Amino acid sequence: MDSTFLALIVLGIFSIVSGKICEVSSGNTNLITSLNKKLLRSVQDESEQPNPSVYLGLRLSSTHSLSLEQEYLTKLQTTLVPSLNSSLSELKPQPVTGLLALYALTLQAACIDPSTATLNDKKVLQHLKLQLHHEKQHIASFKRPLTNYYQYSLGVLSLCVNGVRLNPHVIHKLTEAEKHGAFLHKDSASVDTQAMAGLAFQCLKDSAKFYDALLNKHVQHTLEALEAELVKAQDEKGLIGNVFSTPLAIQALMAMNSVATQCSTVMETLEAEMSLGTFHNPMAISQLLPVLHQKTYLDISKMDCTGEDDSLVLEPRPPAGDLTLEKVMVRVVVESSEPRHVIYRGRVRVPEGSSLHDALKEMQRQKPQEFSYETVDSLWGPYLTTVAGVMTQHKDRTYWQLIKFPDTPLIEGIADYKIQHGDTFILRKSKW
Ligand code: B12
Incomplete structure (x- = not known):
């Protein structure tokens, strides 16, 4: 048999078994470096609030500036810890499921064991479990979470990625919400929420040993439904929802090893949008970078913080021009x-x-x-x-x-x- 033909067959089998990895075309990898630098610049901007999602975006990249990442981690801890402590105080508690979930992921991405970290003398992961318990109670009483299903999913994802066994009732509430079409952004489907839930359910599927057969079956059904919804939502330009929900959706489909994703179309569109400067908000960049580095939030569990490429260097910024604008x-x-x-x-x-x-x-x-x-x-x-x-x-x-x-x-x-x-x-x- 011709060797090229053999190679194609092997590649075909590989992509069926392992799903698709959506990659930036080889001529455009400079766009990735430029986004990495943009995000790194934002962490030096004193007017920007420290953002745990930005830290995750930097950590899930293949190239780093380890000293700037370390400085940012310290800055994050100094601002987030007092703010979370006050929101979690017993006097005037505020729901902070999403932020707490991101904080636990931040610690893990920094290779700090979150099970040792505390807020108001209670373990961070314990707080997160409690937040999800309150969210679940709220759904039982008022048919909607305290915050929203995006944060609920982020909470489940964070605990799961941290190797915590979740309360089956907490998982069940999320499978029910998906079944009843409750993942909405105002009146239309929230792709961001479906994607975050997809990541959470993929993690739960990978942790099947913690749960009984019936729950695992529900998890599997929900995962299939979410994959189908995301794939169905992909438009002719490859976008899923809009340009800002697409990166999360692609992360979810990558984590699910979905073979149905239109990778080349979506990557072409994202590359064009990157060239146009559409991704300038640090939060938007932070959700896109993992995809560009073929990573998803599930990879945070595998991070070991050794042997990392420390070659990302920021050039001095050219002085801003003095334009008189119309x-x-x-x-x-x-x-x-x-x-x-x-x-x-x-x-x-x-x-x-x-x-x-x-x-x-x-x-x-x-x-x-x-x-x-x-x-x-x-x-x-x-x-x-x-x-x-x-x-x-x-x-x-x-x-x-x-x-x-x-x-x-x-x-x-x-x-x-x-x-x-x-x-x-x-x-x-x-x-x-
Ligand atoms: C839930 C949600 C909402 C809810 C928030 C209330 C609720 N139910 O909790 C509602 C429906 C009100 C909403 C409104 C809007 N949203 Co919205 N929202 C989200 C969603 C799905 C989750 C946010 C969240 O909880 N994050 C987790 C926590 C930890 O982060 P947080 O920053 O503390 O969360 C708060 C803010 O994000 C704020 N918020 C929500 N949406 C937006 C949008 C903007 C631009 C800002 C500054 C803040 C903000 O509400 C959150 C809860 O308090 C995100 C999806 C995503 N990928 O993040 C979209 C998302 C952030 N929203 C988006 C948009 C565009 C809007 C609107 C501008 C839509 C509009 N045309 O009016 C408005 C905001 C207008 C305003 N007043 O400033 C975009 C932002 C894209 C971008 N590049 O800026 C996202 C990414 C969805 C998308 N893919 O299009 N949103």
């Missing part, structure tokens, strides 16, 4: 719900390339009596909470939805969306 007009309509009515209508001129956040700041500066807004910090940047004195709250499930007129919801937040000439935005108080 000004563009932006219109903002603020709408309240139930009944729907306009509570404010305004316009403002801002330099080209400004963000929606810049425009809101300028509107507030010019007319503080008429227009004001408030934000809270989050891992994705500033999250809009109050507009024109109207507040949204997690407990009543309201939020300010960002819409580009007439009806296109933005897929980025106020600080990331770059204004285009003639943009009109609707800030609509909505229910999720």
